[in-house]
Amino acid sequence: MSFLRFLWQHHTDVWDLTLEHLWLVGLSTAFAMVIGIPLGITIAHWPRWNKPVLATANVIQTIPGLALFAFLLPVPWLGARSYRLAILALTLYALLPIIRNTYAGIRGVDASVVEAGRGMGLTESQLLYQVELPLAASVILSGVRIAAVISVGLATIAAFIGAGGLGEFILRGVAMVDNRVILAGAVPAAILALLADFSVGWLEKRLRPR
Amino acid sequence: MTADAAKPVIEFRDVAYRVGSTQVLDGFTLQVEPGEMLVLLGRSGSGKTTTLKLVNRLVTPTSGQILVNGISQDHGDVIRLRRGIGYVIQDAGLFPHFTVARNIALVPKIEGWPEDRVRTRVQEMLQLVGLAAEMASRYPHQLSGGQRQRVGVARALAADPAILLMDEPFAALDPLTRDELQREFLVLQQRLHKTVMFVTHDLREALRLGTRIALMEAGKLVTVLTPQEFVKSKDPWAAAYVRAFGDGLESAANRGAS
Numbered sequence: 001m002s003f004l005r006f007l008w009q010h011h012t013d014v015w016d017l018t019l020e021h022l023w024l025v026g027l028s029t030a031f032a033m034v035i036g037i038p039l040g041i042t043i044a045h046w047p048r049w050n051k052p053v054l055a056t057a058n059v060i061q062t063i064p065g066l067a068l069f070a071f072l073l074p075v076p077w078l079g080a081r082s083y084r085l086a087i088l089a090l091t092l093y094a095l096l097p098i099i100r101n102t103y104a105g106i107r108g109v110d111a112s113v114v115e116a117g118r119g120m121g122l123t124e125s126q127l128l129y130q131v132e133l134p135l136a137a138s139v140i141l142s143g144v145r146i147a148a149v150i151s152v153g154l155a156t157i158a159a160f161i162g163a164g165g166l167g168e169f170i171l172r173g174v175a176m177v178d179n180r181v182i183l184a185g186a187v188p189a190a191i192l193a194l195l196a197d198f199s200v201g202w203l204e205k206r207l208r209p210r
Numbered sequence: 211m212t213a214d215a216a217k218p219v220i221e222f223r224d225v226a227y228r229v230g231s232t233q234v235l236d237g238f239t240l241q242v243e244p245g246e247m248l249v250l251l252g253r254s255g256s257g258k259t260t261t262l263k264l265v266n267r268l269v270t271p272t273s274g275q276i277l278v279n280g281i282s283q284d285h286g287d288v289i290r291l292r293r294g295i296g297y298v299i300q301d302a303g304l305f306p307h308f309t310v311a312r313n314i315a316l317v318p319k320i321e322g323w324p325e326d327r328v329r330t331r332v333q334e335m336l337q338l339v340g341l342a343a344e345m346a347s348r349y350p351h352q353l354s355g356g357q358r359q360r361v362g363v364a365r366a367l368a369a370d371p372a373i374l375l376m377d378e379p380f381a382a383l384d385p386l387t388r389d390e391l392q393r394e395f396l397v398l399q400q401r402l403h404k405t406v407m408f409v410t411h412d413l414r415e416a417l418r419l420g421t422r423i424a425l426m427e428a429g430k431l432v433t434v435l436t437p438q439e440f441v442k443s444k445d446p447w448a449a450a451y452v453r454a455f456g457d458g459l460e461s462a463a464n465r466g467a468s
Contacts (some may be wrong), residue, residue: 118305119266119375120317120365121292134307 006180010191014169018188021165022160024083024158025151025192028090029101032147036095041128050103057096065157073161086155086163093154093206094147107180119174145200152193156185166192217280219244219373219405220265225274227429229259234260235429238274244372247399247406249420251413251451257369257429258409265407266295291416293317296374296404300381302358304350310336310361311346317369335364340394356387363395367402374406379426380415393417413455417441425451 007014043050063071068089072078078085107130117131133140159167169185172178211436218241227235241367250258263269264276267288276283283291304313312319312331318328319428338358350358359379366374382389392415399406410416416423417437425432425448426442432447440448 110306112299112301112303113305115268116297116299117305117316119263119268119292119295119297119299121289121294122316122320123289126320131305 003180003183007184010184014184014188017164017166017168017185018192021152021155021167021189021192024086024090024155024163024165025148025196028087028155029094029144029148029151030095031087032090032098033144035091036098036143036147037102039095040099040140041132043099044103044106053069053150054096054100054103057099060092060120065093065154066160068092069157069161080169082158082161085161086158086165090151090155090158094151097143097146097150098140099143100144102136102140105139105143106132108139109135134207141200141204141207145197145204148196148200149193152189152196156189217244218242218277218291219279220407221262221275221277221280222261223275223277225264225271225276227257227264227269228272233429235264238431239425240430240431240434242407244405245403246421247408247419249416249423250407250409250426251411251416251420251423252426253411255428256426258411258426259377261426262377262407262409265373265375266292275334278348293321293369294371294373296369296373298359298362298376298379300378301355302350302362302365302379302403304358304365305351306359309346310341310348310353312348312369313350313361314364316365321369331368331416335368338367338398339364352430354387355383356391359383359391364396367404372405374404376408378404378409378411381410382411388415394420413451 005181027198039053055104069085072085072089075085078088113135114131117127122130152167155165156170158165159171166185166189170182171185173181173183220240220242222238222240223234225238226233238257238261240248250261252258260269261268264271265278267283270462278291278295305316308316311329314332314335315328318331323331332346333343336345341357341360341364345357345361350361362379366376380391383391396419408416408419410419417440420437422434422436423440424434425445427447433443433445435443435445435448441452443449443452
């Protein structure tokens, strides 16, 4: 009960940090989509690029989060505002699932359907927008969902470099050895992760081709 | 009909197609006359499908020329060319996320027909291939194989192309449905007089549908015969084909009798 009381007493803080958290996750996931989906499409159409691109995204994924934040800190423009840095790092982490699922989704489209479309005289861009992307949409979105859920968790680390978000509560709680404070960050973060999973999952199901 | 009656609609001039060191097609010369149904007959891997795809440029020849309506396709606008050629493949290749109506409307729509003209055209096409009007709002997965194939034919005919390419369109159907569609397609063709190239490995289908049969083997054109000539042909490949089907029919009949 003392946790709930604590939450109530600090509800404006919790709310502000939740919004900040959402902002970090939303923006980085959006950036990762803007970069990752075209990249995934590209490597699906030009397979010779798929190894280097996926390998790079894989390597990025293996860098420990805190280390990546620390590495990026001295970079001139980025380091000046820690949230920029956090968004860049989160974007990099979100790339792999999005690129990989876009690649798999496009490759998974029935080749005979694409060829029929091409044979009927669809241009390459018509094929992409009317056939390949709609049919790959649910697979691509499941990549976005994975990326968003990972980001919610990862974004708590952003507090270590002062980028804000719900990680601040966790950081403070650890310093104060106060579980209520830790939970005030962890519980909303978990709820955010579930919400992201649920909402993108819902969209994914709606876009699944019959 | 756009083509002059004297001129072939499709003409292959010494066409070769090679992938790496594999000679898929070699020294292929053939003329397809207006309004005829030319059947490409041959076993798997004989180059029938490749031949068909050369016409709508899904495949580019290594050497030689292909003329469509007297125009060489080397420098032409591929998209224009394809929209003027109907294309039907096995399993129809319908877009699974499009309704039947949208599938049929595909080429008219990308050609920028006005909305109401597209709508009436879809209804006409459904009627033409013997599908009920309420099928328009269904999705391909809600149809039977035969219905899907009808939609495939409707889609290919929607923009009224003079040429139709059909790649084993009825091969995946059960015998009864296949028979039905073959019969209906013949009736349709008598009305529409399209220039058709039809790929099959089924001799019975070839004999039934073709005005001429072009027999292919290992990337080469063996001979071109009318169905009547084909069954009596002394050509070893043609005779082998007739024997294979004749024997098959006989043994099947024998099994049924015993």
